[in-house]
Amino acid sequence: MAELFQAPKGTRDVLPPESDRWQRLVAVFAGVMGRAAYGLVQSPMFEDIGVFQRLGEGTEVVRKEMYDFYDKGDRRLALRPEGTASVVRAFNQHRPTVPWKVWYLTPCFRYEEPQAGRFRQHHQVGAEAIGSADPDLDIEVIALQHDFYRALGLSHLSLRLNSMGSPGDRQAYAERLATWLGQRLGDLDEADRANVADHPLRVLDSKRERTVAVVADAPRITDHLSDEAAAHFARVQAGLDALGVAYEIDSRLVRGLDYYTHSTWEFAAGALTSAQNAVGGGGRYDGLAESLGGKPAPGVGFGAGIERILLAADAEEALLDTAASVDVFVVDVTGGGAGRNLTFELRRNGISADRAFDARSMKAQMKVADRSGARLALLVGEEELAAGTVTLRDLRSGGSQTALARGDVVHEVAARLAR
RNA sequence: CGGGCCGUAGCUCAGUUAGGUUAGAGCGCCGGGUUGUGGUCCCGGAGGUCGGGGGUUCAAAUCCCCUCGGUCCGCCCA
Known part of the structure; x- marks a missing residue:
């Protein structure tokens, strides 16, 4: 007998009837985005590795989880670890009229140890609105993500919201934070000390006990926003209030990707007891297009993990399997x-x-x-x-x-x- | 990268503690229950190198060593 091959570590086959739930999830997403005039974008699953490296050197995703390889032409490529970078690259390349509003469905690849809700290949749906700095687009995108979850029948979700301010605000705050943390190095968990100098924002995201205790008293980004950024943030909050989207401000929310400015947010599933309970998140990334070699263009968007959403749906008994049948x-x-x-x-x-x-x-x-x-x-x-x-x-x-x-x-x- | 748990039929699992006849169950699958007809019921059948390799022994699913998977936790993230 020949060797029996199995799906690679951290990957899964999605078969009927589970695949039927995928189809319905994607159909719901396409409906929500389509009614908001977002069009589907399909871009390659691999890019020049530089496209993803611009996501930020401070991110684990870029530092050690990238599926990179050389092709036969000696080009260094990588499988996409997330969805935004390719969309922004496509925006730079094609220069569509703005605001460019698109959605996507894509596998994402990260080389890490699998566990509940974490895979080497997972799948995301997401949306991006590029070319406008209007805070109403932050609101639109957040509310659409919210409405998507609601349309799936999920109700036990919480939304945490923060503002990273303008690129200048973010930079100034990072320096202020690095200084503050630098004075308390000895109190931090050893594993977090290395990040203080180069990636102080990452320290805010630490779950390690000693670090969490220290960071509780750290200066808050929301106390150090420029007038313009504060106004942007206030407008976003007012808009979410007006649309009935519940949220809580979490000034220590720092997401895994370094490119965020102004609004940044994360939806967590209360029904999930596992550590991997984030079902989606996003933010504004006003400097990303430029860092990918394009003309400056503001943008905002989110990604949502299909596997995690389905886990949350299981826990809430939503989006149940329906027996596929013929007439x-x-x-x-x-x-x-x-x-x-x-x-x-x-x-x-x-x-x-x-x-x-x-x-x-x-x-x-x-x-x-x-x-x-x-x-x-x-x-x-x-x-x-x-x-x-x-x-x-x-x-x-x-x-x-x-x-x-x-x-x-x-x-x-x-x-x-x-x- | 650190740690826990688990690998026996397609699926869910007994059996492993004290090694011993042809390795079991339920579900699923296939066939039959008399002359073309499903769902319930009854009968029968197929299907397993007990994750893999090595060792101990008269004898290994069971004991020992190695190895490969899976799963979960930390960390990180969707």
Whole structure:
């Protein structure tokens, strides 16, 4: 026997019926974004590694989790670890009219140890609005993300919101924080000390006990915003209030990616007890387009992890599996040809239909018909074939049967299904 | 990168503590229950190198060593 291959570590096959939940999730997302005039963008799953390195040298994602490789042309490429960078790169490349409002569905790759809600390949839906600094776009994007979760039936979600201020504010605050933390190095957890000088904001994100205790008293970014940034933040809060999107301000919220300015936020699933309870997050990234070599262009967007959303949905018993079924099941005990033709005739007239294969017995075919969930069975035996008829059996109401002329089948079935 | 738990049929698991007849169950799958008909019920069947390798022993799913997976926690993140 040849070696039995398995899906690589940290990856999963999504099969029916679970894949049906994916389809519905994506359909809900496409609906929410489509109604808000966001269009689908498809971009390559790999890019020049530089595109992702601009996400920030302070991020774990870039520092040690990148799936990078050299291709046959000696180009250094990487599989995308997140969705925003490629979209911004595409924006720079194509210069669409602004604001450019797009959504995406993509796998993301990160080389890390798998655990509950964490994979080497996971999937995100997300949206970006690029080319406008209007705080109403921050609001629009946050509210759309919120509405997406609600449309899925999720209710136990919390939204934490923060502002990183303008790029200047962020820089000034980082320096202020580095100085403050530098005076308390000895009190920090050893593992966090290395970040103080170069990536002080990362220290705010630490979950280590000693560090958390120290950071509780650290200066808050929201106390050091410029007037302009403070006004932006106030407008965002007012807008969310007006749209009924609940949130709490968390001035220590620092997300994993370094490019955020102004609004930054994260949705967590209260129903998830695992450590990986973030189901999505986003922020404004006014400096990213420029750092990717484009003209300066502000932008704002979010990503949401499909696997995590489905875990949260499981916990809330939302977005449940629905048994996929067809309307009609065709049983043919005359060899299969008549049933094949009838099945396609139904399908070509917009009626979902399936059939059995391998010339099995009528009993066996009826079992399959039952499992298929079909409302109606159409039976073709030697008698029907000779008489030019098809027997219609109602599988739900006790099994009443009627004979139909072969030529009337589609019409009759359609009429029955319409009831 | 550090740590815990777990690998026996397609799935969920017994059996491992005190090694011993052809390794079991439920579900699922296939066939049958007399002359074309599902869901309940009954009968039968297929399907497992007990994760892999080595060792101890008359004898290993069971004991020992190594190894590979899976899973979960920390850290980090969706």
